[in-house]
Amino acid sequence: MNLRRTIRGGAMGGTVLVYLCLVGLVGTFSDLSLIGTWLTAAGLLLVLPPVVAGAVMTRPRVQAGERRTMALSTAGTGAATGFASGAVLAVGMGLVQVIGIDTVRRVFVSVSPILMETLTFGLSTWGGALVIVIGAAALGGAGALLRSMPRQIRRPIVVGTVAVVALGLLQRVVPSIFDTLSIERDWLYRDITNGLQTTGALIVFLLSVGVTEGLRRLQGRSAKEAGPADALPPEEGAAPEGRRGVPWGGVVRVVVLAVALVALPQLAGPVVSESLGTVGIYVLLGLGLNIVVGYAGLLDLGYVAFVAVGAYFFALLTGSHLITAFGLEDPLASLHVDPFVAIALVAGIAALIGLVIGAPVLRLRGDYLAIVTLGFGEIARVLLTSDWLQPVFGGARGLGDITDASIGSYGFRHPQHFYYLVLALCLFAVFVSWRLQDSRIGRAWTAMREDEQVADATGVSTVRYKLLAFAMGGAIGSLGGAVYAIKLGSLSASGGTFGVLVSVTVLAVVILGGLGSIRGVIVGALVLIGLPDLLSQFEEYRLLVYGAALMVMMLQRPQGLVPNSRRTRELLEVDRSQDRWTGALAADKRVASEVSPVGEGSG
Amino acid sequence: MSLLDVRGVAKHFGGLRALDGLDVRVDEGEIVSIIGPNGAGKSTVFNVISGMYGPDEGDVGFRGESIVGLQPNQVTRLGIARTFQNVHLFPNMTVLENAMVGQHCRSSAGVVGAVIGTPRQRREERRIRERAQNALSFFGPRLAGHRQDQLAFALSSTNRRRLEMARAMATEPRLLLLDEPTGGMDPSETLELRDDIVRMRDQLGLTVVVIEHDMHVVKGVSDRVIAFDDGRKIAEGSYDEVAEDERVIEAYLGTRHEELR
Numbered sequence: 015m016n017l018r019r020t021i022r023g024g025a026m027g028g029t030v031l032v033y034l035c036l037v038g039l040v041g042t043f044s045d046l047s048l049i050g051t052w053l054t055a056a057g058l059l060l061v062l063p064p065v066v067a068g069a070v071m072t073r074p075r076v077q078a079g080e081r082r083t084m085a086l087s088t089a090g091t092g093a094a095t096g097f098a099s100g101a102v103l104a105v106g107m108g109l110v111q112v113i114g115i116d117t118v119r120r121v122f123v124s125v126s127p128i129l130m131e132t133l134t135f136g137l138s139t140w141g142g143a144l145v146i147v148i149g150a151a152a153l154g155g156a157g158a159l160l161r162s163m164p165r166q167i168r169r170p171i172v173v174g175t176v177a178v179v180a181l182g183l184l185q186r187v188v189p190s191i192f193d194t195l196s197i198e199r200d201w202l203y204r205d206i207t208n209g210l211q212t213t214g215a216l217i218v219f220l221l222s223v224g225v226t227e228g229l230r231r232l233q234g235r236s237a238k239e240a241g242p243a244d245a246l247p248p249e250e251g252a253a254p255e256g257r258r259g260v261p262w263g264g265v266v267r268v269v270v271l272a273v274a275l276v277a278l279p280q281l282a283g284p285v286v287s288e289s290l291g292t293v294g295i296y297v298l299l300g301l302g303l304n305i306v307v308g309y310a311g312l313l314d315l316g317y318v319a320f321v322a323v324g325a326y327f328f329a330l331l332t333g334s335h336l337i338t339a340f341g342l343e344d345p346l347a348s349l350h351v352d353p354f355v356a357i358a359l360v361a362g363i364a365a366l367i368g369l370v371i372g373a374p375v376l377r378l379r380g381d382y383l384a385i386v387t388l389g390f391g392e393i394a395r396v397l398l399t400s401d402w403l404q405p406v407f408g409g410a411r412g413l414g415d416i417t418d419a420s421i422g423s424y425g426f427r428h429p430q431h432f433y434y435l436v437l438a439l440c441l442f443a444v445f446v447s448w449r450l451q452d453s454r455i456g457r458a459w460t461a462m463r464e465d466e467q468v469a470d471a472t473g474v475s476t477v478r479y480k481l482l483a484f485a486m487g488g489a490i491g492s493l494g495g496a497v498y499a500i501k502l503g504s505l506s507a508s509g510g511t512f513g514v515l516v517s518v519t520v521l522a523v524v525i526l527g528g529l530g531s532i533r534g535v536i537v538g539a540l541v542l543i544g545l546p547d548l549l550s551q552f553e554e555y556r557l558l559v560y561g562a563a564l565m566v567m568m569l570q571r572p573q574g575l576v577p578n579s580r581r582t583r584e585l586l587e588v589d590r591s592q593d594r595w596t597g598a599l600a601a602d603k604r605v606a607s608e609v610s611p612v613g614e615g616s617g
Numbered sequence: 618m619s620l621l622d623v624r625g626v627a628k629h630f631g632g633l634r635a636l637d638g639l640d641v642r643v644d645e646g647e648i649v650s651i652i653g654p655n656g657a658g659k660s661t662v663f664n665v666i667s668g669m670y671g672p673d674e675g676d677v678g679f680r681g682e683s684i685v686g687l688q689p690n691q692v693t694r695l696g697i698a699r700t701f702q703n704v705h706l707f708p709n710m711t712v713l714e715n716a717m718v719g720q721h722c723r724s725s726a727g728v729v730g731a732v733i734g735t736p737r738q739r740r741e742e743r744r745i746r747e748r749a750q751n752a753l754s755f756f757g758p759r760l761a762g763h764r765q766d767q768l769a770f771a772l773s774s775t776n777r778r779r780l781e782m783a784r785a786m787a788t789e790p791r792l793l794l795l796d797e798p799t800g801g802m803d804p805s806e807t808l809e810l811r812d813d814i815v816r817m818r819d820q821l822g823l824t825v826v827v828i829e830h831d832m833h834v835v836k837g838v839s840d841r842v843i844a845f846d847d848g849r850k851i852a853e854g855s856y857d858e859v860a861e862d863e864r865v866i867e868a869y870l871g872t873r874h875e876e877l878r
């Protein structure tokens with residue numbers, strides 16, 4: 015047992031616990047039940063830090079590519095870490111008790127009687143503290159045990175737990191899906207505010223464990239059938255090319271996904287559809303920014319400019335604003351462009367603006383580029399709200415009465431319809447990103463990101479590909495802006511609508527999901543935009559959590575939640591490639607010595 | 618008409634005269650070695666030729682036309698490829714992808730072609746892959762097979778040098794500039810590379826200019842040797858002529874005559 019590590023882990027876990035209490039997250043979530051009445055979201059927040067601290071402190075070492083199984087005694091380390099975490103919180107509670115809750119509350123507003131009641135479980139302060147310390151120790155030990163288990167045991171447990179928690183958090187969404195499908199839901203959700211039924215949660219857990227295990231067996235079998243040469247576990251998304259025949263698994267997955275995507279708004283109802291629409295907008299923005307930042311490696315902090323361009327130009331093209339703004343009773347020309355044509359035009363305009371913005375910053379890199387683009391974003395926002403351009407953009411009042419896109423009488427402003435519009439555009443953007451990624455253009459971008467000067471010397475015109483990245487990113491981002499305009503029906507750049515926070519949020523989506531990863535952008539948008547949208551209590555903590563999430567990600571998992579395969583290899587799978595290499599080296603030496611008399615030496 | 622014609626090129630960095638009125642001519646099909654002590658301006662010549670630096674004075678001609686003022690990628694497109702003294706790969710791209718980037722300037726698919734996947738684009742993509750593999754296969758089994766899908770940073774330092782050369786060859790150059798290609802190689806690898814350089818000319822018809830410190834390699838490959846010191850050419854001729862030259866010996870202060878042979 016390593017005392018220093020234990021203390022450090024305990025201190026970190028404890029600090030997180032105290033922090034969560036002090037900012038009010040625990041108090042706010044104490045009435046959001048996840049399972050029955052015994053696990054609330056607040057409870058989850060208290061459970062997680064000791065588990066994570068315990069797990070982190072007993073991180074198994076990878077030596078020479080071999081993961082060493084940890085001895086059971088390391089659970090002790092975890093327990094000690096958890097104990098320390100709990101102790102920090104308990105000391106905090108003790109201080110509150112000694113000083114008096116009213117005095118503390120004058121500084122730390124969130125230290126409310128409700129919070130103390132949550133923390134003490136209805137016991138006295140000292141009893142509650144004792145429970146917390148013992149509980150934290152147990153949780154830390156559990157975390158350590160979980161970490162030291164072999165993957166095939168750990169994975170189902172984690173998946174099951176995540177499934178249960180997810181269903182608990184989505185308690186406003188999932189029941190309505192059940193109702194629409196007229197499936198009996200009493201076993202899982204009896205009344206919507208009280209989270210999952212305990213037995214239901216247990217069933218969900220066991221089901222997910224079973225499914226995970228089943229999938230693993232299936233995969234193991236297909237890997238064996240593929241021959242001993244492919245004994246390495248199949249890397250996801252790595253080798254679809256080499257496989258022969260019809261990949262039925264893939265087909266089934268795509269069909270299921272397609273059906274789910276199409277059916278989702280009908281099942282989940284308008285509220286969820288609205289959230290999904292917002293998520294979709296951010297997926298579009300994220301995919302666009304992903305081209306600029308993820309593929310080409312150009313840090314753009316003024317991305318919101320393209321969103322604004324998309325929204326405003328859509329409004330101008332489809333409406334009669336331009337004409338009426340100049341005070342002409344009789345329009346010189348009608349600008350009532352068809353909304354779908356307008357969307358395409360807007361993308362073209364945004365691409366041009368991308369070139370215009372890109373040209374002056376071609377020589378800038380990294381920090382300098384970020385600062386300049388930040389300036390561009392602000393300029394865009396100020397111009398849109400300025401009195402100077404008021405006749406065109408409506409100044410602070412903005413533009414109203416934006417034409418809804420519609421096919422026949424099927425208007426897309428309705429949340430459930432809007433979802434389909436966004437979905438279509440997202441699919442388009444995904445397709446474009448995916449095709450570009452593995453093309454000559456994608457390689458040029460990657461090369462430029464890796465080393466700009468060398469890419470230039472290897473024959474890649476960095477000027478052209480930087481501009482192309484800005485143009486492509488801008489075009490896709492403007493699509494997000496255009497549908498945003500459709501969704502709202504009126505625009506105003508005052509307030510934060512097109513502020514720098516949007517740029518930062520999109521960047522957070524891209525980074526959290528994984529730079530350069532298409533699936534990452536989708537997951538990032540679901541987590542950062544969708545979850546807070548569905549958990550209304552969460553709203554005021556949104557930015558707090560963004561910040562924390564980004565910090566943790568950058569420190570612990572810089573490649574993102576669903577990393578780009580290249581960047582995964584870059585950051586994590588060095589071991590595996592090293593193993594493969596050393597394995598192949600023997601064969602290689604044999605070949606080398608046959609071919610070349612010089613033989614050995616490529617080490 | 619010589620393939621490469623560097624005339625009176627000067628390059629200053631602040632007060633430092635890295636190149637001082639330098640003339641270098643290279644004919645088609647030659648292998649020319651550039652030697653000289655550290656700081657003599659050898660790499661600077663490469664940087665000027667490849668367009669990374671603009672010369673302060675003088676002119677660089679390639680196939681009879683001036684290439685001064687072109688961007689590095691334009692120079693590469695015209696047919697001059699180079700490697701770097703301290704290997705610069707794209708470390709997080711695979712070995713094959715590194716070489717495929719080399720084919721970039723010999724292909725033309727645009728956004729539309731790439732997104733839609735036109736037959737022309739797919740043919741081109743196949744061609745890029747084939748030619749990149751060809752370039753890699755120049756080094757026999759060294760960069761072949763499973764290594765092609767390995768990330769470049771996982772290669773040994775020697776294989777990184779080989780990959781850098783393969784990437785340069787994948788740009789289908791007329792003239793190849795190699796900057797200390799044997800740096801960090803052990804004696805047997807150095808010998809192997811010596812033969813490789815000769816093969817570059819004999820098999821691929823490349824003209825090669827190589828900056829080299831290892832005199833075995835210089836002696837083994839060079840049709841002509843050019844010695845630099847202080848940004849100027851101090852000797853030029855066959856290996857033996859240059860090795861005998863008083864000023865060269867003086868420039869390599871402390872190096873005994875016998876060792877240069």
